[in-house]
Amino acid sequence: MTPRDSVLIVYQVLLQAYGPQGWWPVRHTLGSLRNACDNRGYHPGCFDIPGNDQQRLEIALGALLTQNTAWTNASTALASLAENGKLSVQELLGAETEQIALAIRSAGYYNQKARAIKEFCRFLNQHPFAVLATKSTSDVRKLLLQVRGIGPETADCILLYALNRPSFVVDAYTRRIFSHLGIVPETIKYDSLQVLFEASLPPDHALFQEYHALLVQHGKQHYSRKPHGKGDAILRPALISGTPEKNGEN
DNA sequence: AACCAGGACGTGA
DNA sequence: TCACGTCATGGT
Numbered sequence: 001m002t003p004r005d006s007v008l009i010v011y012q013v014l015l016q017a018y019g020p021q022g023w024w025p026v027r028h029t030l031g032s033l034r035n036a037c038d039n040r041g042y043h044p045g046c047f048d049i050p051g052n053d054q055q056r057l058e059i060a061l062g063a064l065l066t067q068n069t070a071w072t073n074a075s076t077a078l079a080s081l082a083e084n085g086k087l088s089v090q091e092l093l094g095a096e097t098e099q100i101a102l103a104i105r106s107a108g109y110y111n112q113k114a115r116a117i118k119e120f121c122r123f124l125n126q127h128p129f130a131v132l133a134t135k136s137t138s139d140v141r142k143l144l145l146q147v148r149g150i151g152p153e154t155a156d157c158i159l160l161y162a163l164n165r166p167s168f169v170v171d172a173y174t175r176r177i178f179s180h181l182g183i184v185p186e187t188i189k190y191d192s193l194q195v196l197f198e199a200s201l202p203p204d205h206a207l208f209q210e211y212h213a214l215l216v217q218h219g220k221q222h223y224s225r226k227p228h229g230k231g232d233a234i235l236r237p238a239l240i241s242g243t244p245e246k247n248g249e250n
Numbered sequence: 251a252a253c254c255a256g257g258a259c260g261t262g263a
Numbered sequence: 264t265c266a267c268g269t270c271a272t273g274g275t
Contacts, residue, residue, distance in 0.1 A: 068255065070254085070274070072255095073271095074256090076272095106272060108271040109257085109272085112270060112271095152257090154257070157256080172257085213256095219256080225255085
């Protein structure tokens with residue numbers, strides 16, 4: 001079984017085990033962000049988003065705010081921005097960085113993230129979504145990576161969930177799961193792991209969105225940082241037998 | 251009461 | 264290149 005085979009099997013098994021995640025947490029109504037959360041703290045109804053630039057912006061801001069941070073904290077910060085009338089590029093550009101930092105305090109790293117938000121808004125001013133839509137995915141990715149505060153994962157989150165581009169998001173769980181299963185070395189670099197996924201899967205943004213969400217879900221269940229112990233009761237058996245047997249328990 | 255969470259960046263070796 | 268320190272709040 002090659003690593004590429006494993007990438008396919010893991011997706012099938014996780015989808016079987018957890019079902020579609022319907023993921024990126026974003027406000028889809030005009031109501032309060034808090035009220036729009038489902039019982040996991042996520043916002044439902046995300047399959048057909050983003051539908052407009054406002055939603056694209058909110059997804060991108062969420063991607064910045066959730067860096068190394070629980071989504072609940074990022075979501076609170078996003079709601080706080082909304083309540084302070086700072087959920088547009090112009091309003092954010094008009095605000096002092098310290099005002100933004102105050103509003104997003106609950107997300108942690110608020111000084112860094114406030115600066116990143118302002119720089120990202122300057123970027124959007126220079127490269128509006130409509131202009132980005134005319135560029136290739138790799139070109140947009142390079143542009144995003146030039147923004148201070150946007151690294152590879154955040155760039156890919158924005159590409160995948162805000163712009164619907166098939167750019168695979170590699171996060172800590174992805175590396176943890178695949179290295180623990182012996183599919184890749186634990187020291188594998190971000191770009192190498194991304195290449196593996198993108199070479200193994202059809203370039204379908206909906207598939208990439210679902211796969212990343214499933215990896216996060218599985219990671220939360222079985223790969224918390226401390227003791228992700230010995231076995232992966234869901235994935236290990238499937239990779240040994242080579243057939244995606246359904247195995248939903250824990 | 252430590253430990254963790256959907257990273258990114260600066261620094262010195 | 265790379266290993267390591269820093270940034271920070273809120274939940275368990």
